[in-house]
Amino acid sequence: MSALTTAAKPASVFSSYKFIAYQTIVIKEVRRFLRIWVQTLVPPVITIALYFIIFGNLIGSRIGNMGGYSYMEFIVPGLIMMSVINNAYANVVSSFFSQKFQKSIEELLVSPVPNYVILLGFVTGGVARGLCVGLIASLISLVFSGLHMYNIFITAFVILLASIVFSLGGFINAVFARNFDDISIVPTFILTPLIYLGGVFYSVEALPEFARTISHFNPIFYMINAFRYGVLGVSDVSITFSLSLLVTLTIAMFAFSLRLLYSGKGLRN
Amino acid sequence: MLARSVFDCAGRISAVMTPAISIRNLYKTYANGHKALNGISLDVQQGDFFALLGANGAGKSTTIGVIATLVRKTSGTVAVFGQNVETHVYETKLNLGVVPQEINFNHFEKVFDIVVTQGGYYGLPLKLAKQRAEKYLRQLGLWEKHNQQARMLSGGMKRRLLIARALVHEPKLLILDEPTAGVDIELRRSTWDFLQEINRAGTTIILTTHYLEEAETLCRNIAMIDKGEIVVNTGMKQLLQTLHQELFVLDTYSHMVAAPSMPGYEVKLIDESTLEIGIEKGQDLNQVFALLSERGISVKSMRNKSNRLEQLFVSQLKKPQENSGQSKQETKSA
Structure with a gap:
C-alpha cells in the first residue's frame, strides 16, 4: 500500500496515479484493436483499395478534373477522412459497449479513476485506431496517386479533431445503447449517409442548389472540406468556419459525454 | 467520524x-x-x-x-x-x-x-x-x-x-x-x-x-x-447460542422403514440406516442412546449437523x- 499512497496522490488534475490510469486504459484499448487486427485493420484497407480501384481508377478516369485536380487526387482526402471517422467511431462504440455489456466496465467504475480520465482513455483509443487506419489509407493512396500536402498543420489538426469528435460520438452511442443492434443503427443509418453525402466523392458545386443548401447542414461536409483544404488547398466552404465548427463540436461533445458519465447513465443503477 | x-x-x-x-x-x-x-x-x-x-x-x-x-x-x-x-x-x-x-x-x-x-x-x-x-x-x-x-x-x-x-x-x-x-x-x-x-x-x-x-x-x-x-x-x-435445538445425524447398524417413535425428541428418517434427531437444550444424549437401544437400534457413528446457522x-x-x-x-x- 505504501508504494501506492506515496506515488499516487490525487493532488493535481493529472497527478501520477491519474496518468498511470489513463495510460492503462489507452494501452488496453490499443492492445484490443491490434489483437483483433483482422476485424479492425484489414477490412478498411480492402474497402479503401476497392474505392481507389473502382471510383478513382475505373470511373474517375471518365470524370475528368475536379477542383483543379484529377478525380483520383480529389477523392483521396475524402476517403482518408472517411476511414478515420468510421474507425474512430467503431473503436469506441464497440469497445465501450462490450465492456458495458459484459460488465467489465465495473473494473473501472469501482476504481478511483475520475470520469474525465476514463473518457480521455477511450477517446485516445479511438483516435489511435482512426489515425492508424488513416495512415494505412494514405499509404494505399500513394499506390494510386501522389499525395499532396498543402498545409500539414491544418491537415493534422483536422484529422485529430475529427477523430476525437467521432470517438466521442461512438462513446455517446455506446452509453445509450442497450443491445448490439443499437450500436449498428447509428453507423448504418446516420453516419454512412452523412459521410457519403458530405462530399467524399464530389464537390458540392456539382450539386443542384437545393442539395447544395442541404449539404451545409451536414457537419461531416465541413470536416471533409477542411481536410481537403489541408491536403489540396481547395474547399467548398470557408476553412475558418469549418475549423471553428470542429472545435465547437469537440468541446460540446466532450462536455456532453462527461455529463453522461457523471450521471451514470446506463452504467450505474 | x-x-x-x-x-x-x-x-x-x-x-x-x-x-x-x-x-x-x-x-x-x-x-x-x-x-x-x-x-x-x-x-x-x-x-x-x-x-x-x-x-x-x-x-x-x-x-x-x-x-x-x-x-x-x-x-x-x-x-x-x-x-x-x-x-x-x-x-x-x-x-x-x-x-x-x-x-x-x-x-x-x-x-x-x-x-x-x-x-x-x-x-x-x-x-x-x-x-x-x-x-x-x-x-x-x-x-x-x-x-x-x-x-x-x-x-x-x-x-x-x-x-x-x-x-x-x-x-x-x-x-x-x-x-x-x-x-x-x-x-x-x-x-x-x-x-x-x-x-x-x-x-x-x-x-x-x-x-x-x-x-x-x-x-x-x-x-x-x-x-x-x-x-x-x-x-x-x-447468534448460535440462541439455538434452542441442535441437530445430530446418527448412522446406525439397523435397517429401518420408519423413524422410531421417541417421546420428547424430533426424529427423522434420512435413509434406511440414518436418523436425524433434534435435541433441545437441557435434554440428555445418554437418554437418546438408551431410547434407541430399547428399540433395538445400535448406533455406528454420530455427527453434529453442520448447518446450524441455516x-x-x-x-x-x-x-x-x-x-x-x-x-x-x-x-x-x-
Whole structure:
C-alpha cells in the first residue's frame, strides 16, 4: 500500500496515479484493436483499395478534373477522412459497449479513476485506431496517386479533431445503447449517409442548389472540406468556419459525454 | 467520524478505531419503484470477518453496490474508514476491493493482463502491478494459467481470478459477494484458507454467501438482511447460542422403514440406516442412546449437523418485522 499512497496522490488534475490510469486504459484499448487486427485493420484497407480501384481508377478516369485536380487526387482526402471517422467511431462504440455489456466496465467504475480520465482513455483509443487506419489509407493512396500536402498543420489538426469528435460520438452511442443492434443503427443509418453525402466523392458545386443548401447542414461536409483544404488547398466552404465548427463540436461533445458519465447513465443503477 | 471503543464477540476491547464500514439510514428505491434498501444502518469494525446474509433479493448486493458506488443510493451515508464514499472518492476506493457476484472481466484477455490492468486503474506503476499480479495469482493457485485467456479457466478459477483482481491494490477492506458460488469443495476450502490468511494479516472482510456453513466457519460477526432491513446484527457465537435445538445425524447398524417413535425428541428418517434427531437444550444424549437401544437400534457413528446457522437463518427470515427492533438492540451489546 505504501508504494501506492506515496506515488499516487490525487493532488493535481493529472497527478501520477491519474496518468498511470489513463495510460492503462489507452494501452488496453490499443492492445484490443491490434489483437483483433483482422476485424479492425484489414477490412478498411480492402474497402479503401476497392474505392481507389473502382471510383478513382475505373470511373474517375471518365470524370475528368475536379477542383483543379484529377478525380483520383480529389477523392483521396475524402476517403482518408472517411476511414478515420468510421474507425474512430467503431473503436469506441464497440469497445465501450462490450465492456458495458459484459460488465467489465465495473473494473473501472469501482476504481478511483475520475470520469474525465476514463473518457480521455477511450477517446485516445479511438483516435489511435482512426489515425492508424488513416495512415494505412494514405499509404494505399500513394499506390494510386501522389499525395499532396498543402498545409500539414491544418491537415493534422483536422484529422485529430475529427477523430476525437467521432470517438466521442461512438462513446455517446455506446452509453445509450442497450443491445448490439443499437450500436449498428447509428453507423448504418446516420453516419454512412452523412459521410457519403458530405462530399467524399464530389464537390458540392456539382450539386443542384437545393442539395447544395442541404449539404451545409451536414457537419461531416465541413470536416471533409477542411481536410481537403489541408491536403489540396481547395474547399467548398470557408476553412475558418469549418475549423471553428470542429472545435465547437469537440468541446460540446466532450462536455456532453462527461455529463453522461457523471450521471451514470446506463452504467450505474 | 469519531473513533470509539469496540468489543469482539468474546466481549474484549479489541481496538479503539474508526469502523471499516459505517452505514447510516441507507435507502435505495430503484427507478421501477422497488425498495431495495429500507433504512439500513450497520458498522463493521476494522479487522473483522463479517457475514452479510439474506435471501435472494433481500438487498445484499444493492448494499455492496452502494458501497462500491455502482449503485446510486436514494438517501443515507456510507463511510469507509471514516471517509464518505461520495466526498472522498479516491481515498475510499483505494481502501476498498470488491469481488462481484457475477464474473465481470473480459474473457478474451489474458489472466495476467486482467490483474495488471486493474493495478493500473489504481495508479500502480507497471512493474509493481506485475509483481502484485504474480504474487496473488500464485497465492490463489492461478499462476500456471497466467498466460491463458480468462475464458479457458474453470468456474472456480474464474472466481479466484476475481479475488486476485480485487486484491492487486492491497485494499484494507475486501467485500466478497458470494465468492464461492458454484465452486467445488476443494477449491472452496482453499479459498477459505486464503481469506482467513489475509484476514489474519489485517484485511477486513465482508462476505455474502448462500453457503451458511461458509459464514459459520469464517465469520466472527453477522448481519441478516431481509426485505431491505437488517433483522439481525450480532456476533456469530452469540447468534448460535440462541439455538434452542441442535441437530445430530446418527448412522446406525439397523435397517429401518420408519423413524422410531421417541417421546420428547424430533426424529427423522434420512435413509434406511440414518436418523436425524433434534435435541433441545437441557435434554440428555445418554437418554437418546438408551431410547434407541430399547428399540433395538445400535448406533455406528454420530455427527453434529453442520448447518446450524441455516436453522437460525430460516427462523429469522420467517419472523415478522417486529424482530428488527430487538435485533438492533443486540447490535449495541454485541
